[in-house]
Amino acid sequence: MTKLSNTRTLAQATKAVHAGTLRSQFGETSEALFLTQGYVYDSAEQAEARFLNTQPGYQYSRFSNPTVTMFEERMAALEGAEVARATATGMAAVTAALLSQLSAGDHIIAARALFGSCLYIVEDLCPRFGIAATLVDGKDLTAWADAVRPNTKAFFLESPTNPTLEVYDIAAIADIAHAAGARLVVDNVFATPVFQSPLKLGADVVVYSATKHIDGQGRCLGGVVLCSEDFLTKYLQVFIRQTGPSISPFNAWVMLKSLETLHLRVEKQAENAARVADALAQHPAILRLIYPGRADHPQAEIIARQMTGGSNMVAFEVKGGKAAAFAVENALEVIHISNNLGDSKSLITHPATTTHQRLKPEQRADLGISDGLLRLSVGLEDAGDLIEDLTLALDRL
Ligand SMILES: Cc1ncc(COP(=O)(O)O)c(C=O)c1O
The missing domain is CATH 3.90.1150.10 (Aspartate Aminotransferase, domain 1)
Known part of the structure; x- marks a missing residue:
């Protein structure tokens, strides 16, 4: 397989067409759909090495898959993120981004104008697992700062919000989160990667429902989490691998091709x-x-x-x-x-x-x-x- 080399100097629209392409030995122009659950190994030693992570390569599509990798790398390039992980739905992305980093005894602060299912995660699910939650008026910077507790680990917001299209000052809220030793997670669905780059504004993690503009033609469900290598290694990778909110390679392929016209x-x-x-x-x-x-x-x-x-x-x-x-x-x-x-x-x-x-x-x-x-x-x-x-x-x- 050949892979497009460093695309960092290219414009976002160019990355949307080319970034992350893994070309097989057949030299296909359109990215291949690897609709496979598993992978075969040349030897028992190779299988062992893959599981020890001493040799690169695929093991099982719950962990990773070449078509999914292409979608993830293209998304990371578009967003200017170090890494991306795709999920089965936008809600799986939100759940993974929040629950992978939070534990019982932690505290989360979120803007109260959240999409209904996101509100459920923060307001109902988090407290059931011992994660305290405070909802604030996202427009009110003082309210974010006042809600901080010694155990606050995450801030969460969407901007513009669903459905009243309120807009929050991401850079200012990121500063408050960082001063409190917390991470800011932004649901960037309404803005899309085309109109807003939360990571550049100081957010630590960005989530998308790829179901929306990324597919853009009402076909497949999907989600993406974009973050640093450090966040991936410490929290997200193991959470996704072990709990299995993985995207289907077919859906990842649809999303990948849709990015070309995003x-x-x-x-x-x-x-x-x-x-x-x-x-x-x-x-x-x-x-x-x-x-x-x-x-x-x-x-x-x-x-x-x-x-x-x-x-x-x-x-x-x-x-x-x-x-x-x-x-x-x-x-x-x-x-x-x-x-x-x-x-x-x-x-x-x-x-x-x-x-x-x-x-x-x-x-x-x-x-x-x-x-x-x-x-x-x-x-x-x-x-x-x-x-x-x-x-x-x-x-x-
Ligand atoms: C802002 C926002 N976040 C997350 C989601 C959830 O995405 P999905 O339906 O792909 O799980 C939605 C869906 O409408 C949404 O509008």
Whole structure:
């Protein structure tokens, strides 16, 4: 096998096409799919050496697989991370990134505006295993600092958040975490590697649901954890190897090939989202519009510092609460109702009754998830068609 040499001087878009390629003896242009569970050895001595780690090579696809390696190396190159490990889902990535480093007696601080399943990990699962958890308003730097305890080991946030697209100051929060001797883990799903690089802002670990923009075409589930060699060796490697949240080589191959078009897709989606957001902002049926690419976003100053684009996500509140929000969803023809996001198809969801249904009404109110709020993941359709679809639906209210 041949491998692309050092790609560090290349631009992100070039790395997205080439980085991590392992070419077999057949010299294929498109990366090979190694759909294999195991590997055979030339001798008993070779098998022993592989297990002793004295000889490089694959042993079993729960630990590693050449197609998965290509996806991991490409992701690491895109993110500027020392290493990456792929997982079966985004939630497996979040769980591995947090639980691999935490033990009973430790303390985690997280922004309370988290995706529902991430909130479950922090709020329900961690305490069940003796890891204390504190949830703070992610915008409030003093709240992060005040929540620190002597046993605080990890900070966790997503930015922009799901679904209200709040943005947090990653560099400032990383500084608070580091001063406390803790690591900052950032879920970078909404921003994507194209628009935000948390490691460059000071985060220690980045996680993705590759299910979203990385696949980008609604096919496979997947996740990625990006971190330092040190974090991998101390915590992540053994956790993944022994607990088995491994990605299927097939899914890793789909993700790997999707990375080649990530920039094109995400940049076009963000361009569409900006046009959709501007059109929605004018509509009389809209109470509140949130788009990280607009000057009226409450954290526009932080966005200008830490993001290079506004993302494909738009949130808006319609007048008339749940009934009006449902009426808008049901009247749409081009945009589909789905709790998924990052797809080439535009998808809309009503967070209060879907992704954030599990929260108590007061928690939702606290997070700004009103009954009239809709979250739109803008896809690759013609922006004019999307605007017309939304306008016609809103006009009926
Ligand atoms: C911000 C965020 N993190 C994590 C996840 C979980 O990813 P997956 O569905 O791939 O497990 C999601 C899924 O919607 C998400 O939106």
